[in-house]
Amino acid sequence: MNKQFETLPKGKKVFFASDFHLGVPDNKRSLEREKKIIRWLDSIKNDAAAIFLVGDIFDFWFEYKHVIPKGFVRFQAKLLELKDQRIPIIFFTGNHDMWMFDYFEKEFEIPIYRSPETFMIAGKKVYVGHGDGLGPGDHFYKFLKFFFNSKVCKWAFSWLHPNIGVGIAQYWSGKSRLANDHADDGYKGEGEWLLQYCKELEDSDPHDLYVFGHRHLPIEVEVGQSSKYINLGEWVHHCTFLTMDEHSYELSEYK
Numbered sequence: 362m363n364k365q366f367e368t369l370p371k372g373k374k375v376f377f378a379s380d381f382h383l384g385v386p387d388n389k390r391s392l393e394r395e396k397k398i399i400r401w402l403d404s405i406k407n408d409a410a411a412i413f414l415v416g417d418i419f420d421f422w423f424e425y426k427h428v429i430p431k432g433f434v435r436f437q438a439k440l441l442e443l444k445d446q447r448i449p450i451i452f453f454t455g456n457h458d459m460w461m462f463d464y465f466e467k468e469f470e471i472p473i474y475r476s477p478e479t480f481m482i483a484g485k486k487v488y489v490g491h492g493d494g495l496g497p498g499d500h501f502y503k504f505l506k507f508f509f510n511s512k513v514c515k516w517a518f519s520w521l522h523p524n525i526g527v528g529i530a531q532y533w534s535g536k537s538r539l540a541n542d543h544a545d546d547g548y549k550g551e552g553e554w555l556l557q558y559c560k561e562l563e564d565s566d567p568h569d570l571y572v573f574g575h576r577h578l579p580i581e582v583e584v585g586q587s588s589k590y591i592n593l594g595e596w597v598h599h600c601t602f603l604t605m606d607e608h609s610y611e612l613s614e615y616k
Contacts, residue, residue: 362479362480362481362486363478363479363480363481364480364481365449365480366410366411366449366480366481366482366483367481367482367483367484368483368484369410369482369483369606369607370410372408373408373409373410373606374405374408374409374410374604374605374606375409375410375411375412375413375482375483375604375605375606376405376409376411376412376413376602376603376604376605377412377413377415377489377572377593377602377603377604377605378401378412378413378414378415378593378596378601378602378603379414379415379416379417379418379453379455379491379573379574379575379593379594379595380415380416380417380418380455380574380575380577380593380594380595380596380597381394381395381398381414381417381418381419381595381596382417382418382419382420382457382595382596382597383395383398383418383419383420383432383433383436384419384420384421384430384432384433385420385597388432391432394596394597395433395435395436396435397596397600397615398436398596399435399436399439401600401602401615402439402443403439404615406443406446406448409443409448410448410449411448411449411450411451412443412448412449412450412451413450413451413453413489413572414450414451414452414453415453415455415489415490415491415572415573415574415593416453416454416455416456416457416458416490416491416492416493416574416575417455417456417457417458417491417574417575417595418452418455418458419433419457419458420457420458421457421458421527422457422458422460422461423460423518423519423526423527424460424461424462424463424464425519425523425526426519428523429464430527431527437469440469440471441468441469444469444470444471450469450471451471451472451474451489452465452471452472452473452474453473453474453475453489453490453491453574454473454474454475454491455491455493455574455575456491456493456494456506456575459475459506459509459510460509460515460518461473474489474490476490477489477490477495478490479568482605483605483606483607484607485569485570485605485610486567486568486569486570487568487569487570487571487572487605488559488562488568488570488571488572489572489573490572490573491573491574491575492555492573492574492575492576492592493506493575494506495554495555495558495573496554496555496557496558497554497557497558498554499554546578547578548578548580553576553580553582555571555573555575555576555590555592556580556582556584556590559571559584559588559590560584560585563584563585563588567585567588568588569587569588569589570588570589570590570591570605570610571584571588571589571590571591572591572593572603573590573591573592573593574592574593574594574595575592576592576594577594577595577598577599578592578594578599579592579593579594579599579601579612579614580592580594581612591603591610591612593612599614600614600615600616601613601614601615602615
């Protein structure tokens with residue numbers, strides 16, 4: 362359990378956001394969204410005790426030995442600025458940027474988490490992760506995730522020329538629902554698989570908050586009598602984020 366944020370400085374807050382999907386649906390609209398994200402980061406930096414980026418920040422990311430994907434330099438420069446101001450940034454990989462290796466850790470000193478982690482934040486026990494591959498069902502996706510995370514798959518992709526590898530990734534990104542301006546399905550109630558996952562975990566290891574991305578829908582729902590599941594939504598349609606301080610937490614939209 363990570364306890365570095367158990368006590369927050371007076372007046373400071375912890376912020377969570379996910380699913381920026383930088384890169385879709387095209388360069389123009391991605392750049393507009395990137396600039397909006399930077400404005401949001403500027404608006405919170407004076408209050409931030411920490412910033413959690415909870416996966417699918419990039420719609421595709423693969424780090425070759427000497428090459429990273431083109432673009433997103435404004436966003437990366439803003440992260441460096443925040444780090445220079447001694448604001449901790451915690452980065453979780455998602456299913457679109459699972460092929461992050463050590464670039465962010467070496468260049469920005471930003472820790473990378475690849476699976477859910479428990480943090481003590483302002484006296485609350487908070488379970489944080491991107492959310493893909495959790496909960497019941499969807500066995501085919503879970504197999505694909507296992508395969509894409511395998512050393513063999515990463516090694517094989519690394520031998521593709523970046524023009525080919527990134528081109529293939531951009532083609533598949535263009536087929537996604539977000540790239541075609543479609544929001545995800547509406548709230549499914551008890552059928553929400555991440556909610557089912559939270560309830561199962563709550564029985565064995567209770568938490569105060571369960572914070573995920575991936576679902577692309579802002580959600581705040583009770584798990585137990587004193588616990589909640591919060592989904593952070595995405596920034597193509599919703600631009601939502603979570604704020605926590607020593608007294609409360611709130612899911613908000615940035616406009």
